[in-house]
Amino acid sequence: xxxxxxxxxxxxxxxxxxxxxxxxxxxxxxxxxxxxxxxxxxxxxxxxxxxxxxxxxxxxxxxxxxxxxxxxxxxxxxxxxxxxxxxxxxxxxxxxxxxxxxxxxxxxxxxxxxxxxxxxxxxxxxxxxxxxxxxxxxxxxxxxxxxxxxxxxxxxxxxxxxxxxxxxxxxxxxxxxxxxxx
Numbered sequence: 001x002x003x004x005x006x007x008x009x010x011x012x013x014x015x016x017x018x019x020x021x022x023x024x025x026x027x028x029x030x031x032x033x034x035x036x037x038x039x040x041x042x043x044x045x046x047x048x049x050x051x052x053x054x055x056x057x058x059x060x061x062x063x064x065x066x067x068x069x070x071x072x073x074x075x076x077x078x079x080x081x082x083x084x085x086x087x088x089x090x091x092x093x094x095x096x097x098x099x100x101x102x103x104x105x106x107x108x109x110x111x112x113x114x115x116x117x118x119x120x121x122x123x124x125x126x127x128x129x130x131x132x133x134x135x136x137x138x139x140x141x142x143x144x145x146x147x148x149x150x151x152x153x154x155x156x157x158x159x160x161x162x163x164x165x166x167x168x169x170x171x172x173x174x175x176x177x178x179x180x181x182x
Contacts (some may be wrong), residue, residue: 129177
């Protein structure tokens with residue numbers, strides 16, 4: 001499998017009909033703090049982090065990593081997308097064999113319900129498929145997270161298994177741009 005680390009970073013901004021996916025800038029810091037402090041955004045992610053802690057720990061330019069996109073609408077950050085290395089501490093060797101890259105995303109609550117997550121994640125996956133052709137992407141979400149379950153289906157993720165972790169049922173799926181040969 002090929003690593004995202006071998007791809008030139010940052011890519012040129014990715015533009016969709018309504019959004020821009022770009023690297024982080026200092027002006028994104030307050031929105032990053034809001035994302036991580038929001039009880040609603042973090043309902044299925046272990047809960048919010050204390051705002052005071054985030055004010056101390058979030059760097060001046062947050063998310064300066066080769067796997068992190070800011071999602072921008074009309075010049076303002078509304079969310080983030082990560083195509084990050086698959087976490088090896090997750091249970092089951094089978095999950096590690098499926099793919100090395102995991103899709104993650106967070107959107108401010110005012111951006112929910114407008115199709116921005118679908119549009120942004122689809123654009124990030126398209127970019128990934130062009131950068132690393134044939135490489136799969138994995139996704140975890142709690143089955144109780146109806147919004148994420150719908151997004152996974154819209155993006156074309158295929159369920160591989162469900163399992164218990166963190167006191168809740170988890171969903172694990174895979175996406176690949178490769179078209180099966182008939």
